[in-house]
Amino acid sequence: MRRFARILCPVLLLGLLSPRAGAAELALAGKSAVLMDAATGTVIYESNSHEALAPASVTKVMTMLLIMEAIDSGKIGWEDSVTASEAAAAKGGSQIYLKVGETMSVTDMLKSIAVSSANDCACAMAEHIAGSEGAFVERMNSRAAELGMVDTHFVNCTGLDDGPDAASHRTSAYDIALMSRELIKNHPDIKKFTTIWMDTVRGGAFGLSNTNKLIRFYSGATGLKTGYTSGAGYCLSATALRDGMELIAVVMGAPSGAERNAACKSLLDYGFANYALIDPSLGDTPWVPVKLGSLPSVDARLGQEGSLLIDKGKKSGVTTEIRMEPYLDAPVQEGQRVGTLTLKAGEETLRELPLVAARQVDRLTYGQIFTRVLRKAAMAKDPV
Numbered sequence: 001m002r003r004f005a006r007i008l009c010p011v012l013l014l015g016l017l018s019p020r021a022g023a024a025e026l027a028l029a030g031k032s033a034v035l036m037d038a039a040t041g042t043v044i045y046e047s048n049s050h051e052a053l054a055p056a057s058v059t060k061v062m063t064m065l066l067i068m069e070a071i072d073s074g075k076i077g078w079e080d081s082v083t084a085s086e087a088a089a090a091k092g093g094s095q096i097y098l099k100v101g102e103t104m105s106v107t108d109m110l111k112s113i114a115v116s117s118a119n120d121c122a123c124a125m126a127e128h129i130a131g132s133e134g135a136f137v138e139r140m141n142s143r144a145a146e147l148g149m150v151d152t153h154f155v156n157c158t159g160l161d162d163g164p165d166a167a168s169h170r171t172s173a174y175d176i177a178l179m180s181r182e183l184i185k186n187h188p189d190i191k192k193f194t195t196i197w198m199d200t201v202r203g204g205a206f207g208l209s210n211t212n213k214l215i216r217f218y219s220g221a222t223g224l225k226t227g228y229t230s231g232a233g234y235c236l237s238a239t240a241l242r243d244g245m246e247l248i249a250v251v252m253g254a255p256s257g258a259e260r261n262a263a264c265k266s267l268l269d270y271g272f273a274n275y276a277l278i279d280p281s282l283g284d285t286p287w288v289p290v291k292l293g294s295l296p297s298v299d300a301r302l303g304q305e306g307s308l309l310i311d312k313g314k315k316s317g318v319t320t321e322i323r324m325e326p327y328l329d330a331p332v333q334e335g336q337r338v339g340t341l342t343l344k345a346g347e348e349t350l351r352e353l354p355l356v357a358a359r360q361v362d363r364l365t366y367g368q369i370f371t372r373v374l375r376k377a378a379m380a381k382d383p384v
Helices: 056-072 106-116 119-130 133-146 173-186 188-194 257-274 366-380
Strands: 006-011 032-037 043-047 081-083 103-105 198-201 206-209 221-229 233-242 245-254 275-278 287-291 297-302 308-311 318-324 337-345 348-357
Touching: 032 173, 032 257, 043 173, 043 257, 056 106, 056 119, 056 133, 056 173, 056 188, 056 221, 056 233, 081 119, 103 106, 106 119, 106 188, 106 198, 106 206, 119 133, 133 173, 173 188, 173 221, 173 233, 173 245, 188 221, 221 257, 233 257, 245 257, 245 275, 257 275, 297 337, 318 348
Parallel strands: none
Antiparallel strands: 006 318, 032 043, 032 245, 081 103, 198 206, 221 233, 233 245, 275 308, 287 297, 297 348, 318 337, 337 348
C-alpha cells in the first residue's frame, strides 16, 4: 500500500518576485504608467498609478467589458440587430458614420469599437443594452466600484471630452489595468476583435484599421485599447501574451502616439525579460488512507488554483513540499482539507496551497463493518 506523510519534489522554477533596479531606469513618456501581470494581478511597475486623469477612448475598455458581459450572460446575442439613434449618429471623433435608423449586428458594432474606436457604435451599444447612454454609464460606474476602481468616475461611454461634465470623467492607470484584466481574463472572445489589424463592416463597404499599432508591430500583442483627445493626450492599455504569461501595460497622457507606443513596448519588454509564471502542480496524485470508509483511501487535489509570478533574476532551485494527514476518519467530505502543498526557495516559503479531498467517502454502516470482519476472518483461516 502507498503510504506517505511528506514528499519533496524538485521543480525547475525561477526565483522569488522582487523589485528590480532596472525598473527605476525605464524612461517612459506620459503622466502615469502601470505594468500588471494579468493572471495574478501583481503590479510589476507603476508611476503615478493612482492619479485620476482623462482616459480618452481607453474608456471603451469598460464599455467593451459591459458588452461582453451582456453577450456571455445571454442578455444579447452576437447577431442581434442594433439600431442607430440620433444621439449615436451624432457622436463625433472616431466613428464609422452611422446613419439614424441604420442597423448593424452586435458583432459588427463591437468590431468597430475594438478596432476603430467607433464612438457612434459605442453609444448605439450602450443604448441597446441599457436603454440610454446615461443608464449605461451608471452601470459603468457601478461595475468600476465592484472591481475596486476607486480613482474612477465615468460620465460617458466613449471618453469624448466635449461635454459640459467632461472635466469629471476620470480614471487612473491602475484602474485601467484592473478593468483590462477583468476583460481579457473572463471574456477572452474580445481578443477575436482586439487582435484584428484590418477588416471591414457593411458587407465590405467600410474599412477598419486598428488604432493600436502594437497589434502589428509587437510580438504577442493581444490588444487592447488606444485613446487620444487634446485634453487627455495619448493613452493606451496594451496587452501581450508570451510563453503563457499575459501582461497589461498602461500609459496615460503621453505627448505623442509614437511615444505612447514606445512606453508600452518598454514596459512589456521589461516584464517579459524579467518575470515568468509558474502553475503549481502535484505530479503523482497524493492520497490519504480513510478509516472505516466505504473506500480505503481518498485522492487529493489542489483546493486553490492560481499561478505564481516569479522573478527570473533570482534563479534558484525551488522545491514543492507536500504534507498529508496520516489518515482520515470517515465520513470524508469532498473539498475537506487533507494536506498542504508548499512552494519553497531554500528555506523561504513562497506559497502554501490547501490540498483537499477529491471526492466524498461515506462511513461504513454497522452491517458493512460486520461483513468485512467476517470476510477477513474467513480469509485468515487455514485451508482444509
